Amino acid sequence: MKHLTVFFIAILMAGNAIAQTIEVCTSCPISTLKSAIEKAKDFDTILVKKGNYKEHGIIVNKPLTIVGKNYPVIDGQSKGEIITITADNVTVDGLFIINVGTSYTEDYAAIRVKNSKNFTIQNLVLEKLFFGIYIEKSRDGKVFHNKIIGDAVEEYNSGNGIQLWHSKNVEIEHNFVQHVRDGIYLEFSTFCTIKNNVSSLNIRYGLHFMFSNDDTYQDNTFENNGAGVAVMFSKRIKMYNNIFKENWGTASYGMLLKEINDAEIIGNIFEDNTIGINIEGSNRITYKHNDFKNNGWAIKVRGACYTNHFFENNFLYNSFDIAYNSKVNDNVFNRNYWSNYTGYDLDKNGVGDVPYRPVKLFSYIVNRTPETIILLRSMFIDIIDFSEKVSPVFTPDNLLDKNPLTKQITW
Amino acid sequence: MVTIENLHKKFGKHQVLSGLNLTITEGGIFAVLGPNGSGKTTLIKSILGMVIPNKGNISVLGEDVKKNPDYRHKIDYLPQIANFPSNLKVKELIKMIKDLRKYTNEDERLIKLFKLEPFLDKKLGNLSGGTKQKVNLVLTFMFDSPLIILDEPTTGLDPISLIRLKDLIQTEKAKGKTILITSHIMGFVEEVSDEIVFLLEGKIYFKGTISKLKTQTNQPDFEHAIASILTDNHA
């Protein structure tokens, strides 16, 4: 057994030592990526020079490093999937991949990683795609610094920018995804990190989790998507320091939480969204140090949400701070800053002396008859809101922040 | 000078003028008299275009008053109650009216005449009623217009100013102007007017000289003559 291991290592090292670089260019002896892969030995590097390569169905079935120089174009001519990786230890770097075929039965991708480990996909530019980067039953990989620009118009005939399915421990960093269905989509994927990406102008979600646990996403920007981020049926997701911006429209939100338990939402900025966070059936979530700014509704709670903590957040100039459709409340609001707070602080300890009630009667009325939104900020509405504040009839009696801060919180 | 034909005016249900006809010839002083509510002020305001008649025509110097406000360049009007914007100074008011009508330097003479120099820098809101009336007189007489309309010109004036006013009226008359006056002070009317127009129930009851009125009513003096008209008609 020991001998075998030594032998194996020796082979590996030898392989590395004699690894070759194979050049591909349109006028070279090897003029296609496919033939280069065929000729390459394990751990070789294939250098693709600038040019236009009309290829699709490229299968990378050995550990290779494929590097494009000055962004050679791999044109799939809309005939199907372009690159499929089936081996471990593959790196694809610096290609410009366009024209992925669209199909209603198969999810063609610009580049697919299938049952592989230790892959690196980086510096790619993908255009005219169906699915972009599709990671399937793979682990320990990296998707780094890719630019994916789709041209999706309808949800039913478009694919996702970066998709993970049954994968584990993948790092998705510094990617730039636009105009696809979901910018980044995770299904049954765990322990993944999604960091420093910009996902914008996508038809459905900037980022989408389904049945994926223990993932972290941080420092991302989600702007102008159908909806920013949808986190559904997942556990222990950490959401740190992301920016959710300008997700406008009917039932559009910065973030949607549906059946989410034990998550942490810390340090995020929700700005100019129709709804900052839309919460359904989510429990034991900590909201801390988030900025909710200029949203239509900062937080909309739609039933069955228990033991959530809202602590030290800034609620700034939202049309509505909290909308709540039940009379029972088990969530705690404490030490938040509310720009709509009108109380006073006589003992100057930075905490308002009167509790703040973030739910207004008018938000109930709007919920019932949406057209009444046009009366927002009218004096009559202020009067009925005031009377509700004095003696709550429709809003949960205990839904209040007992220690509203008088100054915006910085951290 | 002024021709009024078939003038009707109603305020709500109250008929003030009903078919009034009047011609005022050029030159001379005409006093418009009548009991309270007989329509004196309404008549004057109709001539000035401030009251819009229900029916009838008025022309001043051949111009129809309804058509163009420019005929008012030829009228100097002294309103009954002198109440001016209280924030303005006397000087500014005079300047403003000159600005609105036309330039004149007649005002300096009139200011001296009524001894208004000390008040020029005072605000109109702080002036007494008599002083305001003097300012009012200055504003009226500073333009050299052929028709002068004075509504209760004697209100609030001290005896000296009253004498000056009378002199002023006579000088203007001597220039060949037509002057229309309403007043309750019979002595004043008798003294200054050439002809009187007596209004009763919205119509001209009498028009002519004072002596003609006396003979017609068989009364020795003017005041009694007026009184007899009133008693005859209300008896």
Next chain:
Amino acid sequence: MLKILKYSFFDLMRSRWSYVYFAFYLLLGIVLLFLNNDLSKAVITLMNVIIVLVPLIGTIFGVMYYYNSKEFTELLLAQPLKRSSIFLGQYLGVALSLSMSLILGLGIPFVFYGLFKSNAIWDFSLLLITGTFLTLIFTALAFNIALSNENKIKGFGYAILLWLLLAIIYDGAFLMTLIMFEDYPLDKLSLVGTMLNPIDLSRTLILLKLDISALLGYTGAVFKEFFGTNFGLIISFIMLTVWVILPVLRIVFKSKKKDF
């Protein structure tokens, strides 16, 4: 007309009330900015104040000015001036001096605070434009009331009633109507309802800036067209202009027929 405007304007500029009004806005601006230190919040508070107070002050002041300057008006009427010039001149005199007090009173503290370096400048400008429109509209409405009512007390009564009606009662009735007919498509109705009240109209204009995120949450296509594009802004401004023109036309019309 310009001469009358000039005199009315200067007359008012020297009146105590203009100073009070100016001082009020100056104080409001200073308190909001320097005690609060938050420009966005100040703009929102100001909006609430402007929507409610500007119409109130416009009506009361307009009626007051009209009655107070009655004798002056009569003096002017005897001059060779057109009636419409006299009344339009006075109207513009009042409306412009009120607008000036508003713009300067709020503008000065904001400029000192560093408005030009802030991105709230557009919100703030919109606020001032709306305030000016409201002043123009409500002063014109006040002149209409005063022209139609010789009785001062009655005039003031109607002025306050008008304000109450448009600032509060209208919205209450509007809300009830919307809730009562909630089963029907209401977006056209609600937009028309807004157009018919200048206070609501100005409010909508400001909502377009401050609450666009919330407004876009509603499904109706007409709403979306209205709020999602410049269409709403343009229509609102047109309607505001109509709201200025109609009462002004009535001033001209009414003043021609009136006896003094």
